[in-house]
Amino acid sequence: QAFGEALSSRKTPSLQSLRLEMQTDITFSSFCDGISEQGLPPDLKVDFFLTIPSLYEEESDEGALTLFASALRSGKILGVRSITFVSALECVYQLRSEVGRVLGEALTHGEASLKFLEEIDLGMEGEGVSDLVEG
8 A cells, every 4th residue: 555655646756657566466455545545647657467366265356456447447547558467377367247347447437548558468258358348
């Protein structure tokens, strides 16, 4: 949470880009909480590389993806350039329909204003991917 708050504070004006590699667990949830107040600086270009731990672990927190979607939808991450999802396991992650819908709606929401978004690499399958695309 402190990392998200520090980035939101705009105390690093020379920082132009950020590649954020995180698991979608409690740490990523805390990061999303940290940026929820002020958001990231609009000129900070961010590449998200998000690893989904496992379907079978409690830390595979889809709540983190919901918080991420909320931050996108509310315009807190205007400089997002790419989003890549990968599974920590060799199997393909099955995105649940509800989470896919929330992510899809966030990406297409008017306040999201993702004018720098160049790439989304899903690296997953399941009903939720269709819901994400239909968003």
